[in-house]
Amino acid sequence: MNDRLASIKQEILEGIEKSATSRATAFELRKQFLDSKTGKIGQLMKEMKSIAPEERAAFGKGVNELKEWAQQRFADLDEKMKARELQRRYEAEKIDVTMPASKIETGNLHPITQMKNQLIDVFAGMGFEVFEGTEIENDYYNFTALNTPQDHPARDMQDTFYLSPEFLLRTQTSAGQIHVMEEKKPPIKILSPGKVFRSDDDATHSPMFHQMEGLVVDKKITLCDLKGLLDMFVKKIFGEGTTTRLRPSYFPFTEPSVEVDVSCFECGGKGCKLCKGTGWIEILGAGIVNKNVLENCGIDSDEYSGLAFGIGIERVAMLKYGINNIKLLFESDLRVLNQIDDNE
Ligand code: PHE
Numbered sequence: 001m002n003d004r005l006a007s008i009k010q011e012i013l014e015g016i017e018k019s020a021t022s023r024a025t026a027f028e029l030r031k032q033f034l035d036s037k038t039g040k041i042g043q044l045m046k047e048m049k050s051i052a053p054e055e056r057a058a059f060g061k062g063v064n065e066l067k068e069w070a071q072q073r074f075a076d077l078d079e080k081m082k083a084r085e086l087q088r089r090y091e092a093e094k095i096d097v098t099m100p101a102s103k104i105e106t107g108n109l110h111p112i113t114q115m116k117n118q119l120i121d122v123f124a125g126m127g128f129e130v131f132e133g134t135e136i137e138n139d140y141y142n143f144t145a146l147n148t149p150q151d152h153p154a155r156d157m158q159d160t161f162y163l164s165p166e167f168l169l170r171t172q173t174s175a176g177q178i179h180v181m182e183e184k185k186p187p188i189k190i191l192s193p194g195k196v197f198r199s200d201d202d203a204t205h206s207p208m209f210h211q212m213e214g215l216v217v218d219k220k221i222t223l224c225d226l227k228g229l230l231d232m233f234v235k236k237i238f239g240e241g242t243t244t245r246l247r248p249s250y251f252p253f254t255e256p257s258v259e260v261d262v263s264c265f266e267c268g269g270k271g272c273k274l275c276k277g278t279g280w281i282e283i284l285g286a287g288i289v290n291k292n293v294l295e296n297c298g299i300d301s302d303e304y305s306g307l308a309f310g311i312g313i314e315r316v317a318m319l320k321y322g323i324n325n326i327k328l329l330f331e332s333d334l335r336v337l338n339q340i341d342d343n344e
Pocket of ligand 1: 173174285309
């Protein structure tokens with residue numbers, strides 16, 4: 001009898017040694033011995049009846065001891081397997097906290113779009129509404145209504161892409177002024193951003209570029225209003241310390257016309273490479289709307305006056321971000337574009 005108990009014990013020890021590699025296999029092994037119906041130790045219990053009565057007590061004691069011993073072995077084994085599985089999981093899920101984090105690449109808006117949005121923000125804060133014109137215009141809106149008759153020498157100022165004798169790609173967002181004044185009566189305060197096209201191509205000119213037109217028409221609008229607006233604009237875009245200066249110029253649709261300079265934000269006006277030693281940088285064209293233009297749109301030029309300005313968006317972006325070639329803005333080179341992220 002004792003031999004049978006000893007051999008089961010031996011079987012258990014060998015089984016544990018050889019086949020218990022996980023909690024699941026250990027559980028299967030346990031069943032072979034301790035399952036109440038089919039387990040080998042349970043079977044021994046059933047044999048009680050056939051044991052001679054005088055040996056029964058000793059047999060029962062032996063089987064019970066074996067059962068307790070086996071239960072303890074398997075409980076220990078289960079603990080061991082549990083620890084081992086946990087260890088394996090830790091190994092598999094190990095994270096090296098000293099590793100540099102993987103970089104999350106995010107896109108950003110194109111510098112022209114960033115600049116355009118900033119300009120809209122500045123002027124929207126002063127009550128301007130956005131009007132989007134069309135890129136294809138006819139001769140009337142781009143030139144004639146803007147006081148530039150057929151034979152006017154001012155047409156030579158801008159080399160035009162003609163689509164047909166009548167239609168052309170707008171050379172200036174000023175064309176939008178006419179549409180607005182035809183549709184709306186004063187007071188008018190609009191901002192018109194968009195693409196414009198000219199046959200022009202060098203380091204600072206591109207055949208396609210962007211302008212932002214501003215137009216205000218109301219009673220008693222003067223050059224002082226223009227100066228005030230532009231001062232505010234340069235302070236917001238180039239810094240609080242900057243100001244503007246107006247120089248006489250010529251545009252057929254404004255009278256008087258001015259070229260607007262911003263005080264150099266790089267050297268504070270002392271003179272540097274950026275401002276070519278002058279302390280000033282030319283940024284835009286503007287003026288008081290020519291009476292003929294108001295009249296062309298059916299606005300009484302004795303009652304109303306207007307101011308207009310046209311900002312070159314590339315020009316402002318190039319100055320602000322220190323870009324020396326306009327082509328860099330159109331080549332989609334991520335090494336360039338990634339450097340310009342002004343979206344605070
Ligand atoms: N349209 C002019 C240009 O393209 C700029 C401008 C706009 C000048 C409005 C005066 C008033 O050069």
